[in-house]
Each structure stands twice: as C-alpha cells, then as structure tokens.
Amino acid sequence: MDPVLDIKQLTMDFGGLRALDHIDLDVKAGEIAALIGPNGAGKTTFFNCITGIYKPTQGDMFISPGGKNRIRINGLKPNQVTERGMARTFQNIRLFQNMTVLENVMMGRHCRMRAGIPGAVFRNKATREEEKRVVQESYEILEKIGLEQFVNEFAKNLPYGAQRRLEIARAMATEPFILLLDEPAAGMNNQETSELDQLVLKIREEEHISILLIEHDMKFVMSLSDRIFVMDYGKKIAQGTPQEIKSNPAVIRAYLGEDVDA
Amino acid sequence: MDYFMELFLGGLTRGSIYALIALGYTMVYGIIELINFAHGEIYMIGAFTALITISVLTMLGLNKIAILLIAAVAAIIYSSAYGYTAEKVAYKPLRSAPRLSPLISAIGVSLFLQNYVLLAQTSDFLPFPNLIPQFKFLKAYGGIVQSSEIVIYVTTAIVLVILTFLIKFTKLGKAMRATAQDRDMAMLVGVNVDRVISFTFVVGSATAALGGVLIASHIGQINFYIGFIAGIKAFVAAVLGGIGSMPGAVLGSLVLGWTESFFTGYISSDYEDVFAFLFLVLILIFRPSGILGRTDTDKV
Amino acid sequence: MKKGMRMFLLTAIIGLFAVFTLAGSGLAAGTIKIGVAGPHSGDLASYGLPTVNAAKLVAKDINAKGGVLGKKVELIVEDDVCKPEVATNTATKLVGDHVAAVLGHICSGATKAALGIYKEAHIVVMSPSATNPALTQSGDYPNFFRTIASDDAQAKLEVEFALNKLKVKKIAVLHDKGDYGKGLAEYARSFLKKDKRAQVVLFEGITPGAVDYSAIVQKIKRKGAEAVIFGGYHPEASKIVTQMRKKGMKTYFISDDGVKDDTFIKVAKQFAEGVYATGPKDVSKNPMTVKARAEHKKVYGSDPGAFFENAYAAMLALCNAIQKAGSTKYDAMVKALRTDYVDTPLGKIRFDKRGDATGVGFAIYQVQHGKYVELK
C-alpha cells in the first residue's frame, strides 16, 4: 500500500533564497503526521507547494487516494489538487467572511457538484435535488464539527475558535482523503485546544481521513501525532515518533539555539 | 535618425507631462489604495488658480519670472488645499467602507470640481501665457526642444528626487511607508495615520499643481475639462510603471509617451491610443504588477 | 439613524416629485415656447452655451417690442450633453412641453437622434451648428433647418482654395476623429482625389485633448506636405499650429469654422498669423451683428462664443416665421421659413427646400495682425 502523500526531494527557491531544500516526506493512510519547526522554517511554504499555490523548483509530489492510484500532482492548480482529495486550512484564517457559515461549508461541496449556468437558471429537477442534498450534507458536517448553532451566521461574526473549526468543516466538505491543517490550534485557549484534539482524532477515526498538520503547540503535537517531521531553515532535520523527536539533539538545537547542545 | 530623435524628444515631453500628474496619483494610491479620480481635477484647479494669479499680477505689472514663481506658489497652495479638503470631506468618512465606495465618491468629487469651474469661470478655452523665458543656448539647436520642455524635464526629475528623498529619509516618509504597508499596525505603533494621509494628499496635490502650471504654460490653453483626460492618461502611466512606486510612475509615463510618439511617427496616429492600451495590456500580462511594481505573491 | 435616513429619503423623493410636477405644470399660458437644446454641461458645453445666450438676447429684444403675435416668447432650455440618448430625452421633454419650435441641437449626432421625434410631433427644428450634410441632403428630415452651411461645402471651399490660390501639390489632411472633424476631412480627401492636382500625403486622425502633438507635426514635415487641411476644433488646431511654427515650419494651415473662433487667435497668439480658416461670410460689419455682440458684452460681460451669430439668426428666423405664419402651425411655419426673407446678423436669409439657409455661405479667412480677415 502506497503512502497517501509522498513527497520526494521537494525544493523551492524564491529568487536566491532556498525556502525548501530537498524535502522528503510521506503520510500513510490513517496516520496523523505533524510538521514542526521554528518560525520561518518553511512549513507553510511546504503546504503551499504541495497544494499548487506555489510552483516548486524541483522535486516530485504524489498522492494516492486510499493507498491506490498514485498520481503525480506537480503542476496541478490548487483547485485540481483539492478535487483529487487533498484539502487544507490556512494559518491566517481565510473564510468567506460575508457568507453564512452554511454557505462556507457548501463552497467546499462545490467541486462535488455538477449544476452549471443553465441548471441555475432553469432549476431543473437534478439541480433542485442537488441543492437540497448539499444543504443537508453541509448541515450534517456542521453538526459533526459542532457548529450547528451558527448555521446562518455570517462567518466574520463567529468567535475565533469557531472560525478555525469552520475552516476545517469547509475542508472536510470537499471529501478529502488527506487533510492539511496549518496551525489549527493557534490562538486557542486550553479548552478549545483540547476540543480540537478530540475533533482531529474523530476525523481520523470516523471519516478515515489522514492528517498532516503544522503546529507550534508541542503538547498538542506530541499527544496527537503518530509521526513528526522537523524542519529548520528549509531543510528536514529529523523525523520519527514523538518519543524519538523529543530526544533528538538536532531538534533541541534547532528549537533552543546552538549553545545548548552540550 | 533626426526623425527618430525628434520623435524621441516628443515622447519625452509627453512622458514628462504624464509623469508630473502620475506622481501624485501613485502617491495617493500607495497610501490608501484609492484610484483618485479627482486627481486630474486638482491639476486643473492648479492651472486655473495660476492663470487667475498671473492675470491679476500682470495687470499690476510685475516682472515675468516673479509672476511665474508667485503663480506657481499660489497654485500649489490652492491645489493642496483642494486636495486636503476633498480628502476630509469625501474620502475620510469612508475609511472603513467597502473598497469601491471611496472610488465612487472620488468620481463625484471629480465631476463636482469640473462643473464648479465651468460655472464659476467659463466653459471656453482660456489662453495661458507662456511665462517660461526662452533660453538663449537653445537657439543653436534650431528649435528641436523648447525651453518650456526643458523646464518640464528638469522639474519632473527634481520632483522625483525630492519625493523619493522625502519618502526614503524623512520621519514623515517612514510614517507614510508604514501606513502604506499596514494601516492598523502603523496606528498601533503611534503613527498619526490621519495626518499622514492628509499630508500625502497635500504633497500629491502640490505636485499636480506644479504640473498644472508648467503644462498649461507649455500648451498655452486650459479649460475645465483638461484634468479628466490628463488624469486617465496619468493613471494608465502609473499602473504601467507599477502603481505605488515613484520611479515606476515616471518610467511608466515615459514609456507611455514614447509608445505614443513612435507609433504616431512610424505607423499612424489613428490608432495611437489603441496601441498604447494594447501595450499596457501586454505589459500587464507579462508583469502583472507593472514594470517596477512589487511582484510579491499573495501572502498565504 | 435609520429613522433619520428614512425621513431623509422620503423628503428627497417628495422633493423630487415636487420639482418635476412643478416643472411640468408651472407654465403660464399665452406664451410662445421655443425650446433651446444643446450641450450645456460636460466637455462640449462651450459649443452649446453661446446659443442659449443668443436665444435669451433675442427673446428679450422681441418681448420688449411686444413679443410675437402679441405673445411673449418663452425659452425652454434643455441640456443634451451632445449625446444621442440624452437628446431623445430632451426632445420628448420639449415635445411634451408643447414648444412651437426648437433652436438646436448643436451636435450633428444628437440632432439626428432627436429629429425623428420632432418630425412626428410636427415641430420645426433649426440648428445653428449641426453641419452634417446628411441632415439636409438625405431628405429624411423635412422639419430640419439650419443657419450654417454643411460640411461638404466647407471642405470644397478649403480644397479649392488650396489648389487654386495656394497652388500646393502635397497636402496633409488631419482630423480630430470626431463627428464633425472627420466628416469634413473625408470630404476634403475625396475632393482632392477627384481633382488630382495635388496629392494627399497624409490622412490621419489625431487624438483630441492630447498634451502634445509633436509626433504628428514631425510626420507632416517628413512627408513634405506644403499645406495642412485640418478638420476639427480650435483647441487642437492651436496646439498643432504652435508646434509647427515653433519647429520653424512654414506649412500652410487651412481649417474650418471650428477653428475660425477668436479663442484660436488668443491661444495661438503670434503663431496664429497666416492661418486660413473657412467660416460663415464675414458679418462683423453687419449692424445687427455689431449690436448683438455689444448686447452680449453688456449682459454677460464677455465676447460671445461659438455659433453665436448663427444662433442669433436662427432665433430671429424662427420668431419671424411664427409672426409671418400667423400661428405656430407647422405647415405655415415651414412655408414662411421657405418664402420670407428675414434680416439677421448673417444677412438677409431664407431657407431652401432642403432646409439650408440661402445666402449663408462660407468664405476663406486669414489671420492677419491678430484678426480674422475675409479674403475676397
């Protein structure tokens, strides 16, 4: 069985600056993997490359939905990547602020819908049924994520933690097999973080979605992840289980600075 | 080759004229991302104020250079005042409004100022005296360049240098850059954003006024509508160069001026503007942020 | 806030309706209404406003003498911004106001768009400035009259002057891409082509309102043109002439009545010397013109602008026709316009079958010592 996400030798240059330097990374089916590293290590750049927002300078990127049908995703547009089953959230929340919560989730269903302009105008039976189904499905996703009390609220009026969760809900709505979460716990208080913890586990268990997340909250990462990848200055410096990472000298050095390695 | 040279100089003149207006355009845009439709009208107001001052002073019998200087100062004061007032009345209350709302109110200001001058003064073209003295040394070159053109080139260059200096090295310039980058952040670190924006309008309007005086005395006539066409061209030039960038505005203006001049000279002036716009489209397709614009990718 | 806004909106709406009902109904009976239509705002206002002034002066004059058919003349001045679509609004408005005749419109395009509406309402329209030949020559608009000659007559005169008097061999024909200028330039080109004595070395449109025309001036020089025929208005003409002269070019400059305007001389100053322009025959000695211009000066404090005499004449002709016809009936008015001569600043005129004023022709002028002088 192939890893659901397989990245080989990914390199990204911005002008003269090498933001990613030959990164190898893979996520297995049903796994929760984490990508950590100090600020500016290139984690978000990594996400942007594999989701098609940036064009990497070199390297190969593969996805295998359900561990089969390996596809190379180099050169795909962001929406094509999403269509093929890899969804993501953003570090700085990017919701559709002036749309309702439900509509935000419905947007996620967009690529799984068919209706075109004629359908919209004539509202034939197929379109009506599709709409009805999507509304229902989106509502159910909101229930799962625990946002059902906000359905018709504008996204911008949601509390911060709820906004983060709404981003996850929207990503879930695209029916991904792998979900990329960019700092999902950033700015959350302890209670919200532990709720998020539960939610991520639930997504893996119930929806069978693999997860790759970027996070700074070490407690969160250590308790949740099966495997951890560590980056610093665009290079991968370590990978392994939480236990291995905790005791890895390179990681400690990266986080605490050169002079502490004794 | 002579023909080429003359077209080149013609383009340079056009370009410098666009640049004098485009500089203010791009400055205001850089700070509040507003396409200031009324900027051309500020230029027109400057020209009118100068004309009125000149006429009054001529009747008093002052010396030519003195008249020119006083008129330029009056134009700068009044244009700045109009720019300042327009900002206070029509744009400031719209700071937190949707992005397009200030654009519409700028259009309103533009239309208002046009009609205001039309009603208070006249709809006719008025002759504008040429107060720029003839430079003797130009005689030798047989009228390839006129002295007013030289003055325009030089002024454009000086204004560019002064503005660049102002923005790069003064405290106010730093505040302006900070405001342009992130208005909320600038406010947090203690920049008086309102004052910075007002100041930008004042400086932008002052350059427009200077342009108004020089261009009007080069062309020799003004009416209430000159601002609109000039404004559109300057806007195109500013975008071409990369809106928000000072050297970009000048470069864009020059490129636009030369494009028009050479196209007219070698092909046909029938499609002069068509070509200028096509050229703009082409440049923007290959450099979506203009020639000197920052090509930063969207922060994700 | 919301209540306030509602009140505000409500008052605004009520105010609007009040205004338009007042405008619609507040007209005293027993007057003869004449519509004055043209651009009174926007970039072309300077071509429309002098006509309004002329109409006002004539109306004042006539009313002081007891009016027409014993009734006062009342002007209904409507803006059309020179746009066809607004001109139809203006036209329907004037028709709705039951005007007896319309003085206008100014631009040929706007006139064409409006004429159909007047035609069906049987209203006489007289333009002081719409020179498009088709307006009278097509026969589509029997209700249309004008106190200005059409473009082709003007172009013909320019071409003949260039060929016969100046005897030039190479001519550059330029225009401002506008309705009027381009039409004229095209006539000039076709006359030149037919004649074959001279060659058109350049036929191009310049961009109106541009800040600088040195490129096109260079091109004229390079093509070796001995004369330039320019179709367009004075703001562009003065820029071109100035740049030509500053570059030391002695090329003849021949233009049209859009340039035969004193503003042209004021703006181009010494460079205007020697420029030829066609224009309505010199009427500045005509006592009526002298009086009209003096009157304008007295009332408005400035010299009249474009088409003032034409408008003055048209207004007089309209009032005269109503007087002679004894009513504001369309047929009678048309007949009166076609048969009765009337004294105007343009001379004694009446109108031919097509609607062109007879005796209103063009003459060639030259700027000499800062003044347009008619060449015989």
Place this chain on the structure above:
Amino acid sequence: MTALNEIKKSLLVSIWFMFLTFPIMVIKVNTVEQTISWRWNRLAAVGIGSFCLSFVWRYMLKRKETGAKKTALGNGGELSAVQRLLQNPRFFKPALLATAVFALIYPFYFSMYQVNIMTTALIYVILGLGLNIVVGLAGLLDLGYVAFYAVGAYSYALLHIHFGLGFWACLPIGAGLAMMFGIVLGFPVLRLRGDYLAIVTLGFGEIIRLILENWNAFSYGPSGIANIPRPGLFGMHLTIHQSLIYIYFIMVAIVVFTIFVVRRLQDSRIGRAWIALREDEVACQATGIDKTKTKLSAFALGATWAGMGGVVFAAKTTFINPASFTIWESVMILCIVVLGGMGSILGVILGALILMLLPEYMRAFSEYRMLLFAAALVVMMVFRPNGIISAVRRNYEFKGTNEKETA
C-alpha cells in the same frame, strides 16, 4: 458651551471654504481687455452656505457613527428598516403587486418624456444588474463594461444595415456576440487582480470605442449610424409615442427576466462561487473552485446583459455613434452598482433609477444640475457607504431543525 463650540467649528469651516473658493469664485479675469471683475457677493454666499451646511454635515456624520456602533453591537449585523420590510411577506407581496401595477399603467398616465426617460433608466437597470454580476458578486472591478454595451448596439445597427435583420433577431445575437467578446477579452486579463484588472478593462473599453471611431468601413466612423428601426409589432405602424411605450414594455419584460435570472444565479452553485471568489481568491481555489472558469463565467454573463441593453439602446435612440460609449458611461454604470449596494438586486435597481432619473428631474436647476448631481453622489456615498441597500444572504432550511432566524 457645546453650542458655542459648534458655532466656532462651523465658522472655521466657513472661513476655510471662503479661502478655498476665493480665486475661482470671486475673480474673473478678461485676459484680452485686461479687466478683472470681483464678485464679492459670491464669497458671502459661500461663507453663509458652508456655515450652515457644516452643521448639517456634522450632525449627519454623528448620526451615521452612532448608527454604525449600534449595528456593530447587534448580533450578526442588524438589517436595515428596508430590508426588514422586504423580508416581511405581509409587506413584500402587496408592495410587489403595487410596483407591478404601477409599471403597467405608468406609460398611460405619464407623458412621452417620462416614458422615454424611464425606458433609459430601465436600460441602465439591466446594465447595472449585469455589471453587478461582475463587480458586485465576483468582485472583479471592470471599468470597460461599456465596450459590451457598444458591441450590442453596433451588432443591431450593422446587422440591420447589412442583412436587414430585425430587432427580435438581433436581441439574442447582440447578447451572444457581447458574451463572446466577454470571453475573448476575459481570457488574457483575468489573471490580473484588483486595480490592474480595472485599468486593463478600461483599456479594452477605450480600444473598442477607438476602433469604432477609426474604422469607417466597418462602423461608419464617428458620424454614427442613423435610422435604426424601432422594434416592430407584427408589422403594425406605430407612432413614436406608441413605439416608445412598446419599447418601455419590452424593457420592463427584460428587466423582469433579468431579475429572475440574476436571482436564481445568485442562489446557485455558480453564484456562491462568484461571491466566494470576491471574498478570498486563494481560499476559493483551495476549496476546489476553478478560478478561471468562475471568473470567465461572471465576465461573460455580465457582458451578455450589456449586449442586450445595447440592442435596446440602439433601437430606442435610432441613432448611435461612438460618443455614446465613452469611459464615462462605464463609470456611471459602476456608480449605479456601488451606490445601489454591491450584490443587492433591489439596491442596484434603485441605484439605476436614482442615478438616471436624478439628472433628468434636476433639469429644473438647469446649469447647476450636474454640480448638484456630483454633490449628491458624494453625499450618498459618505452617508451610505455600503450602498442604498446592502446585500442579504439567503438562509437555508434543513431537515430536523426549525431554525429560521435571520442571519
């Protein structure tokens, strides 16, 4: 004390404006005769006028601010009075009926002039609704919208001249051609963002106009095309008045059709994608929406309506020339959309009616009408920055819940 303060403020404002308007309002120079007329009475007028207006201005601004605070506190953005009324079926239904009846009897109760200007306003209603798709929904700033309007108008005029096609044949053809133009022009430029897109569309608008002006053999140049027939009604002969009424009804029908289509589009998969695109382009793509396709569809649909409007315009004026399709026209249509309320159908309709009818009703002010119109534009924008009526999102219903509360 506060009153004194207020007076002081207004006094300052009035002095400032007297200073500001001094040269242009007061001095009038005659350069030829070297005379100056001083018009001091105007200065007094400006002073008194600005003194009084500054009170009103500040008062209105204060009200606007307190109003804004209240809305910010309210949960989920309070609806304005108008919106609440509209959502109330007890008001909405009769209001709709009344509007329909009014629209039907309008041409028979009002003069030909009123019918004519109303038809013009209705043309701008569909132009506004069309541009609303592009600007209001998809968030693409298009300053060259008038190009498609011109395409529609010229396709009717030219098809009529060359092939003798009638109004009804040309209506879909004109719309189709405009749509094709939208797609062709849209392809290269849609990767540009924000104001760069604006300037390029402005360029395209000007290019189309300049081509129409220069290419005589194709478009008859600046002298335009005259004698375009008004739409026929089963070959009957109509007087102009009847004809205008007929066009009025055609326009009413097209407006109803447009509202119907735009409403349905807005609440559809594609409509939501447009709005999402406006909200956040990057997130939109990451959510699986094809950016290019979505933008292009908005651009093309917007153009379609402009084309339709153009055909009716040509038929109504019977004469077209390139001067009707200047950038000012694009700007006016943009004003309609923004002033009415971006994304709101009712807002755009009101915006079009106000902006098109206002200058007509302001004819009473004769030469001051454009000045007042411009001032009105600024004032409306300052006091209603979100437009007259801002857009409301639809609420959906779900199985198993009874939530119908408004967002």
